[in-house]
Amino acid sequence: MWKFANPIRHQILQTRWPTAGEAARSRLFSPIAIGNLEARSRTWVPAMVPWRATEDGFVTQQNLDWYRRFAEGRPGVLVVEATGVRDIPSGPLLRIGDDRFIPGLRKLVETVREASGGETRLFIQIIDFLAVKRRPEKAKYFQRFLTVDDHHRQALAAAMKQPVWLTASDDDVREFLQNADDELIEVVLTSRELEALRFGYRERVTDTHLKHIHDLPHELPAIFAAASERAREAGFHGVELHYAHAYTMAGFLSAQNDRADGYGGSRENRVRLPLEVYREVRRRVGNDYVVGVRFLADEVIAGGSRVEDAIFYAQEFARAGFDFLSLSKGGKFEDAQQPKVGQAVYPYTGQSGYECMPTVLSDEVGPFGRSVPLVAAVKKAVNESGFNPPVVATGGISTFEQAEEILRLGQADIVGMARQALADPDWFMKVRLGRGDEVRRCTYTNYCEALDQAHKPVTCKLWDKGRRVLEPPPWLTAD
Numbered sequence: 001m002w003k004f005a006n007p008i009r010h011q012i013l014q015t016r017w018p019t020a021g022e023a024a025r026s027r028l029f030s031p032i033a034i035g036n037l038e039a040r041s042r043t044w045v046p047a048m049v050p051w052r053a054t055e056d057g058f059v060t061q062q063n064l065d066w067y068r069r070f071a072e073g074r075p076g077v078l079v080v081e082a083t084g085v086r087d088i089p090s091g092p093l094l095r096i097g098d099d100r101f102i103p104g105l106r107k108l109v110e111t112v113r114e115a116s117g118g119e120t121r122l123f124i125q126i127i128d129f130l131a132v133k134r135r136p137e138k139a140k141y142f143q144r145f146l147t148v149d150d151h152h153r154q155a156l157a158a159a160m161k162q163p164v165w166l167t168a169s170d171d172d173v174r175e176f177l178q179n180a181d182d183e184l185i186e187v188v189l190t191s192r193e194l195e196a197l198r199f200g201y202r203e204r205v206t207d208t209h210l211k212h213i214h215d216l217p218h219e220l221p222a223i224f225a226a227a228s229e230r231a232r233e234a235g236f237h238g239v240e241l242h243y244a245h246a247y248t249m250a251g252f253l254s255a256q257n258d259r260a261d262g263y264g265g266s267r268e269n270r271v272r273l274p275l276e277v278y279r280e281v282r283r284r285v286g287n288d289y290v291v292g293v294r295f296l297a298d299e300v301i302a303g304g305s306r307v308e309d310a311i312f313y314a315q316e317f318a319r320a321g322f323d324f325l326s327l328s329k330g331g332k333f334e335d336a337q338q339p340k341v342g343q344a345v346y347p348y349t350g351q352s353g354y355e356c357m358p359t360v361l362s363d364e365v366g367p368f369g370r371s372v373p374l375v376a377a378v379k380k381a382v383n384e385s386g387f388n389p390p391v392v393a394t395g396g397i398s399t400f401e402q403a404e405e406i407l408r409l410g411q412a413d414i415v416g417m418a419r420q421a422l423a424d425p426d427w428f429m430k431v432r433l434g435r436g437d438e439v440r441r442c443t444y445t446n447y448c449e450a451l452d453q454a455h456k457p458v459t460c461k462l463w464d465k466g467r468r469v470l471e472p473p474p475w476l477t478a479d
């Protein structure tokens, strides 16, 4: 995990919880329109992947139990984990890339409706991602994955001052490189080959020499639209298009996207496919269905998009008709740490990962609501350009006072809590009932994130206590 050079250990925020009356009169527990829907409160549980689906992407009983538990706390909105829009193997992550996934998802919808007494609005986050391979063993990489060509022969001949390499066989080049030291390997391999060796092969949206990447602008609108139609059919109140973090659509929005086919380069070109996807989704689900978006307020990587880009995108998204804008930050592959051999690179291990899920080991700003100023800048610009879709702020927000202040200052319209909701899904109910002092407070030390990184079922250390209990315990009320 990435760390600040001289981290400061912050204590979780001391706070005063509201009485039931104060909660009832608060902004946080007042309703808000999201598209043609009304959410009962401005509370929001953003998407969290729990690693509980079957290997084939179906909803399991564990998924149902997980979402039922969140629904019991009755947040205004609950967003189901990033769910794959394609029907391709992706481990125990939910999928929505075929009609056969609809019955399981419908069960999930019914479970949440029942557990929340119909109060919680349920959206599903839908995602496309490109190939990311595990870091290979060195020998395997050179024997099986490296495509030897003349560039390697020439580089070897020059580095070794031995022209004989110019006519060497593929096998000889592989054999030699496999046993070469790092310095020589660095001279002979391209930067992408080095990355494949040291981090595992990873596709980018800019790999337009690959047909399936070249064709993404042609393919993705229909794929997202079909997935959204299934979401509607399964009974979700809306879809959230995942344009954040390390995945395909964020790759298009990234300032690093220099595709030369009209879908990269300028901001206008980078936002083109995200808008085309939106329009096709809208065309297929109709105007009376909630379609929102999650994207980055800042990529937090060198050469990445900054808040000025986010403002531009937000205005474009609002103008196009998105029903809500949910902001996140960072979470990129570009600055991720090197994985161990046999493991895949994880986009939350670098500085950008820190900014996505900040911990109490922080800088002087601390982890609590540190991206709120960016969200506020985005919201202000969107509102000034004449649009008012609800804007969701998330990241290190765990007290009523924090949330209420964000809303009072107009920095966001809705407040999201991911880890705090995992630590205690009853936060919303407890605070509403004036029983905030019973909240199990998140300590922001990311045990949950480590499980996500290891692709293990996600739990919280506060109630799992190392025993691998998969569900938060029930709220044992005194009455």
Ligand SMILES: Cc1cc2nc3c(=O)[nH]c(=O)nc-3n(C[C@H](O)[C@H](O)[C@H](O)COP(=O)(O)O)c2cc1C
Residues within 6 Å of the ligand: 046, 047, 048, 049, 050, 081, 082, 125, 242, 244, 294, 328, 356, 357, 358, 394, 395, 396, 397, 416, 417, 418, 419, 420, 448, 449, 452, 458
């Ligand atoms: C275990 C785990 C899984 C997550 N999965 C997703 C996801 O599927 N999609 C997404 O947009 N964000 C995901 N996030 C990020 C959260 O939605 C949220 O933005 C982040 O945790 C910061 O908010 P917090 O401080 O309230 O936890 C995940 C976070 C955690 C801890």
Ligand code: SF4
Residues within 6 Å of the ligand: 419, 420, 422, 423, 441, 442, 443, 444, 445, 446, 447, 448, 449, 459, 460, 461, 462
């Ligand atoms: S494991 Fe629990 S306490 Fe720790 S950061 Fe995650 S949700 Fe918070």
